[in-house]
Amino acid sequence: MSDEARPQPSDGTHDDRPDDDPHDDDPSEPLDAYSAAVVHVARTVLPSVASLRVRGRRGTGAGSASVLAPDGILLTSAHVVEGAQVAEATFADGAEVTADVIGRDPLSDLAVLRARGEVPPAVPLGDASRLRVGQLVVALGNPLGLAGSVTAGIVSALGRSLPTKAGRVVDEVIQTDAALNPGNSGGVLADSRGRMVGVNTAVAGVGLGLAVPINETTRELIATLLRHGRVRRAWLGIAGGQSPLPPPLATKVGRRTGLRVAQVVEGSPAESAGLRRGDIVLTVDGQRIDTSTAVQRLMVEHAIGRRLEITVWRNGALVDVVAVPRELTDA
Numbered sequence: 001m002s003d004e005a006r007p008q009p010s011d012g013t014h015d016d017r018p019d020d021d022p023h024d025d026d027p028s029e030p031l032d033a034y035s036a037a038v039v040h041v042a043r044t045v046l047p048s049v050a051s052l053r054v055r056g057r058r059g060t061g062a063g064s065a066s067v068l069a070p071d072g073i074l075l076t077s078a079h080v081v082e083g084a085q086v087a088e089a090t091f092a093d094g095a096e097v098t099a100d101v102i103g104r105d106p107l108s109d110l111a112v113l114r115a116r117g118e119v120p121p122a123v124p125l126g127d128a129s130r131l132r133v134g135q136l137v138v139a140l141g142n143p144l145g146l147a148g149s150v151t152a153g154i155v156s157a158l159g160r161s162l163p164t165k166a167g168r169v170v171d172e173v174i175q176t177d178a179a180l181n182p183g184n185s186g187g188v189l190a191d192s193r194g195r196m197v198g199v200n201t202a203v204a205g206v207g208l209g210l211a212v213p214i215n216e217t218t219r220e221l222i223a224t225l226l227r228h229g230r231v232r233r234a235w236l237g238i239a240g241g242q243s244p245l246p247p248p249l250a251t252k253v254g255r256r257t258g259l260r261v262a263q264v265v266e267g268s269p270a271e272s273a274g275l276r277r278g279d280i281v282l283t284v285d286g287q288r289i290d291t292s293t294a295v296q297r298l299m300v301e302h303a304i305g306r307r308l309e310i311t312v313w314r315n316g317a318l319v320d321v322v323a324v325p326r327e328l329t330d331a
Contacts, residue, residue, distance in 0.1 A: 034136070034152075037192040041138040042150045044194045048120045049187055050091050051142040052076060052099075056084030064141035064187030065089060065099075065113065066196065067122045068222070072097075072115035075222065076186030077201050077212075078104040081111050089113075091120055092148045103225030107233065108170055109162070109201050109212055111186075112225045123188055126195030128174060128213030131155050139178040139200055139209065141187025153178030161293060162202060162210055171293055172217075173210050174198045180209035224301075234303035234325035236284075237268020242291050243280055249313055257290045258282050258313065273323035279312040299325060 031039060048067040054060065063080030065087075067073070074089060081087060081101045090096045097117040104111035131137075135155045143149050157175040174189065180203045189198035189211040198211030212218060224231050243260035250256050259281040264270050275281075281289045284298055285308045298308075304327045312319050 037136060038138055038150065038152045041190050041192065041194045042140070045123055045138075045140050045188055045190055045196075046148050046150065047092050048123045049140045049142075049148070050074065050089035051147045051183075052080060052186060053088040053090070054081055054084045055086075056082065058083045062142070062183050063185045064183065064200070066140075066186075066188045066199075067119045068112065069122050070119070072099075072117070072119050073122075073226065074099055074113040074115060074119070075199060076111050076113065077199060078106045078109045078111040079201075080186045081113070082106075087113060089115060089119075090147065093120075103229040105221060105225060105231045108218065108221050108231070110199065110218065110221060110225065112222060123190075123196045124194065125214050125219070126191050126193070126197040128172070128197045128215045131158060131174065131191070131197060131213075133158060136192045137174075137176050137178055137197065138190045138192070139176065139180055139184060139187065139211075140190065141180075141184040141200055143179075143181035143183045146183070149184075151179040156208070160210060162212075170201075170212055171297065172213050172215065173201075174213055176209050176211065177207050178209060179207070184209070232301040232304065233328040234299040234301070235269065235328040236295060236299060236323060236325050237265035237270040238275060238281075238292075238295065239263040239265075240281070240292060245280065245313070253282060255288070259289050259291060259295065261312075269323045269325050273310065273321045275310065275312065275321060275323070276314065279314050279319075281310060281312050282318075283311045284308055285310075299328070 050065045052063045052065050065074040065076035068075040087099050089099050097115045099113040099115045102114050133155050139151045153176050156177050160173040160175050162170040162173045184200045187200045188196045189200055191197050198213050200211050202210045238261050240259050240262040242257050245258055261277055261279045264275050303325050307322050310321050
């Protein structure tokens with residue numbers, strides 16, 4: 001064997017590790033696909049995520065926000081700016097700007113602000129309706145006051161419901177195991193291409209975070225907040241839960257469940273329409289009803305003051321009543 005081919009003893013002056021050693025710190029070493037995706041999201045999205053400092057009637061608070069439009073519109077969670085009219089936003093490069101709260105909707109936990117100065121580029125919006133369980137997502141925000149933090153995980157579940165202080169629920173919430181902590185609220189939940197698919201809103205337990213989805217419905221809500229500063233909703237005045245239908249009725253209508261009315265609010269449109277406790281609601285305005293959430297989805301602005309036909313099962317018979325929802329005035 002020639003001297004060139006003979007293995008040489010190490011003298012500590014060079015690296016004996018093979019070229020494909022996974023611990024090689026060479027910056028030119030290509031990243032694995034997962035790491036590359038997270039690094040890309042962090043590099044492109046973090047500059048447009050701000051730390052919010054809020055002073056309001058209930059004292060001081062903190063959260064996160066993201067740039068929604070280049071004209072200074074910021075998006076955050078409604079509970080972050082509750083009771084406040086202005087907030088101070090600080091971006092990753094240290095730039096600070098005062099932002100005015102121009103609209104908030106507690107029932108969707110979304111709020112919009114307008115910055116008084118220049119802001120970084122907007123975060124592109126994605127579509128949460130295209131998410132799949134197991135898909136990579138990245139949470140960006142300012143947890144525990146630590147600016148510019150990034151965590152990654154997967155979509156753990158879709159279609160969750162998030163109760164609000166108003167006694168309503170936010171539908172189609174995204175559940176993720178990307179670590180969220182106080183201060184993350186209002187921050188960005190992004191897909192692997194750096195598109196915002198959710199607004200981080202709550203920590204539901206260890207390793208469990210929730211985000212309000214960015215979809216067709218929330219885009220419309222955001223547009224309404226920008227135009228009017230609030231979202232008008234209709235109110236019917238019933239509460240109840242999913243209930244099995246009697247077998248003969250189930251066979252007749254081709255379904256197994258409906259909404260059993262547990263409460264009819266006194267003086268409500270539901271009471272005026274003649275709805276009663278114990279009724280099983282089958283349809284409202286021609287739409288199938290199984291849960292209170294299904295009713296809530298129909299209580300949008302265009303339902304205010306409009307006659308809605310409601311079909312219920314009562315005492316062994318199908319009964320039709322007509323209700324006229326009123327505007328919900330206490331969110």
